[in-house]
Amino acid sequence: MNVRYARTGLAALAVASVALLAVGCGAEDKPLANKPAATATPSQSTTQAGSEQPSAETPTEVLVTLKGQKGLELAINLAERDAGGFLTVKGQLKNTSDTGTIVPSRLSGDETEVVKHGNSLGGATLVDAVGKKRYYVLRDTDGRPLTTSGLSNIGAGQGIPVFLQFPAPPAGTAAVSFQLPTFEPATLKLS
Secondary structure (H helix, E strand, C coil): CHHHHHHHHHHHHHHHHHHHHHHHHHHHHCCHHHCCCCCCCHHHHHHHHHHHHHHHHCCCCCCEEEECCCCEEEEEEEEEECCCCEEEEEEEEEECCCCCEECCHHHHCCCHHHHCCCCECCCCEEEECCCCEEEECCECCCCCECECECCCEECCCCEEEEEEEEECCCCCCCEEEEECCCCCCEEEECC
16 A cells, blocks of 8 residues: 555655656747746736737738638738748738628648648748758648647638748748748748
């Protein structure tokens, strides 16, 4: 009987150690100034993060707007390379019509591995005409696309923030064609 309690205690200690390690590793990724105070209530933390992050992370300049069907528009605000060899695209998927609309499932593309993870922007591609290459949205080890997912419907005049991650084209590539099923393609300048 004591052995059972000892095993339970060791298992709880192991879980707590892993949780502390995960929290400790996350602290290195972000400056302490961006973290809400430990004494803040959940609603205060949400309010602080919601009011600070959009102004700091979401640019207001629109680089390009793609027009889709049923009043949908994708306004891209950011197309930025990072040191890890990725290109992150951020923007807003908007419904400019007077009625709510369902986000088309075709935006996920037609790859079985991506489609099985739900409605997303997994069908997006970048085309480098000069380098003669097409870049697809990255996937994680389970096949989930590294993009906004769980898209269902958008109310009239509403928008939702979206992101997509691609392998970065070579540094010499200044612009690519951004393509998303059911949307008109558009030239996207890279930074």
